[in-house]
Amino acid sequence: MEYRIGIDVGGTNTDAVLVDENLELVESVKVPTTKDVSSGIFEAMNKVLYKSKIDRKKIKYAMLGTTHATNAVAERKRLCKTAIIRIGKPATAAIAPLVDWPKDLVEAVGNHYYLIAGGNEFDGREISPLDENELRKIAKEIKGKVESIAIVSVFSPVNNKHELRAKEILQEVLGEIPISLSHEIGSLGLLERENATVLNAALVEVARTTANSFKDALKREGLTEAKIYLCQNDGTLMSIDYAMRYPILTIACGPTNSMRGAAFLSKLENALVLDVGGTTSDIGVISQGFPRESSIAVEIGGVRTNFRMPDLISLALGGGTIIREKNGEIKIGPESVGYRITEEALVFGGKTITATDIAVRLGLAEVGSKEKVKDIPLEFAKRVYAKMQEMVNEAIDKMKTSKDPQPLVLVGGGSIIIGNEIHGVSEIIRPNNFGVANALGAAIAQVSGEVDRIYSLSEMSREAALNDAKQRAINEAIKAGANPDTIEIVYVEDIPLAYLPGNAVKIRVKAAGSLI
Structure with missing residues (x-):
């Protein structure tokens, strides 16, 4: 029997699961997320291995969904000093690179641009x-x-020759230095693509240290046979080498892991997913088993980017959300006790009223000691609960794309705070093991590759353009670590671009396959 271990880092908890080759859950644990992230990962791994007592040589795969990159951008820490080379003079001289970036982030990355x-x-x-x-x-x-370079050329998704040549020249002079090319990362739109590429270049060192510390931790635990993968933000995996080239693809992989886990546990291909953690709730949509992607530019750490991100609404509502009353008005969050919930919530003997305390007081959940919340006035608890439900109903309404009710899959350890009355959904599904759906999503994921480029149909047929894009996506999936014999095309989109001459079409293809 072969096994795989999946680990997912959330804002409150770090979850780890062990699944067998039939993708059946063998063991799962939850530990509080630590400030340095890594020690929480090691503890979760250690505990799940200790509990399962499985021969460590039989663990063939290890998957990690981590917030290291997201945290580095949010905290402006551990980012590489990056040189930005924009190819497009004089056409693009009007707006300088990094013009709309927050000052502290510009300082962290260094203002070297050419x-x-x-x-x-x-x-x-x-x-x-x-x-x-x-x-x-x-x-x-x-x-x-500088420690890293971002090369951005005007309309490189249409023609990437200048970016590729620039990389060659820089490597001749500088040798082995990480170089990020914008046509591999973003879509059309120069500034957003440039922003995504610079962030990617700045995160290279974070990716390397994350990958190496994960490798070391596995070695320390005796998992010498395990192939290592990091989670991408489309609900699939990539090899460590691929992750070091495209670390930006790990941003927002937590919610997508939960969605893949929700699809897997509920056996549904199309549904709404509500993932409730300790700090926030994420609402997304699974379509054909994969998370729906956002079609608009997404901000990361105050920077507009246009690379693929999941379509999500995040609410400041989780199991540890702090509840207050001010002048007769109820305030829900946005602060949360986070991973300190087991010390600070009333049900655990603390002094802070949290969303979990309200759920226990109303008999919706059995956590900690019910005795300790009996002093919360019932009327107050009902008012808080009504307000929490209103927040959820409103967000779900925003995520729906049709008026017809859809099933809603509830996952995440904090989902005990959600009741059974949600508008606009056909049914509420709380699958078994819902608390570790995120780590399960990491453990059962496939490997994918994606291509997004423009073709001129005056030079080739639509069929030839589609075939070329499909082949490129398959090649990307192989580079990311997929088994070539198992790869399937899971998504194709082609959009005619009326404003471009030469009968242009924008083609996006995603291919996914099993692990090698």
């Missing part, structure tokens, strides 16, 4: 030749001053 001649028109024609001499001069100038 604008050089080159780039392409929207139909792929060259604006001007790439200034190779200028690139060599820049390379000498930044040597030893």
Whole structure:
């Protein structure tokens, strides 16, 4: 029997699960998330292995869904000093890179940017030749001053030649330095794509230390046979090498793990998912078993980006959300006691009223000691609960794309605070093991690759363009660590671009396959 271990880091708890080769849950644990994230991961892994008593040589895969990258951007810590090279002079000189970034984030990344001649028109024609001499001069100038490079060329999703050539030249001078290319990360829209690429470049070191500390932890536990994967934010996995090249793809992987776990536990392909943690609740949609993606630019740490992100609404409502009454008005959150819930909530002998205390007082949940919340006035508890339900109902209404009621899958350890009266849903499903759906989502995930590019149909047929995009997506999935024999195309979208000449079409394809 072979096993896999899945670990997911949330704002409040770090969960770990062990599943067998039939994807049946063998063992699960929850431990409080630690400030440094890593020690919580090690503790969860240690506990789940100790409880299961399984021969560690039989664990063949280890998956990690982590908030390291998200935290680094939010806290402005551990980011690489990054050189930004924008290819597109004079066409793009009007707006400087990082212009809309928060000041403290610009300082963390370093304001090293260069604008050089080159780039392409929207139909792929060259604006001007790439200034190779200028690139060599820049390379000498930044040597030893930066740890990572972001290369961004105008309309590189249409024609990526200048970005690829720039990378070659920089590597000739600088040797092995991490280089992020914008056509591999973002979509159309120069500034948002540039932002995503710079963030990716700045996160390279965080990804490396995360991956290495996870490797070391596995070694320490004797899991020498396990292949290691990190979770992406579309509910699939990528190999460690791939994650070090595209660390930005780990941002928001927690909610998507929960959604994949919800789809797996409920056996539903299409549903709404409400994942309630200790600090926040995320509402998303699973479509064909995968999380629905956002179609608008998403802000990360105050920066607008246009790379793929899950379509989510986050509510400041979780099991540890603090409840107050001010001048007769009830205030729910946004503060939470987080992972200190077992010390601070009333049911555990603390002094803070939390959402969990309200649920226990109303008999919706059995956690801690019911005795300790009997002093909360019933009328007050009912008013708080009504307000909590209102928040959830409103958010679910926003996420729905049709007026027809859809099933809602409730997951996450905090989902005990949600009652059975939610508007606009056909049924509420609380699957077994709902508390560890996130770690399960990590453990059962597939590996994927995606391509998003523009083709000119005056040069090739639509069929040929689709086939080319599919092949590229399959190649990306293989690079990310998928078994070539199991890869299937799971998503195809082609949009005619009327504003581009040459009968242009934007094609997006996702391919997914099993682990090697």
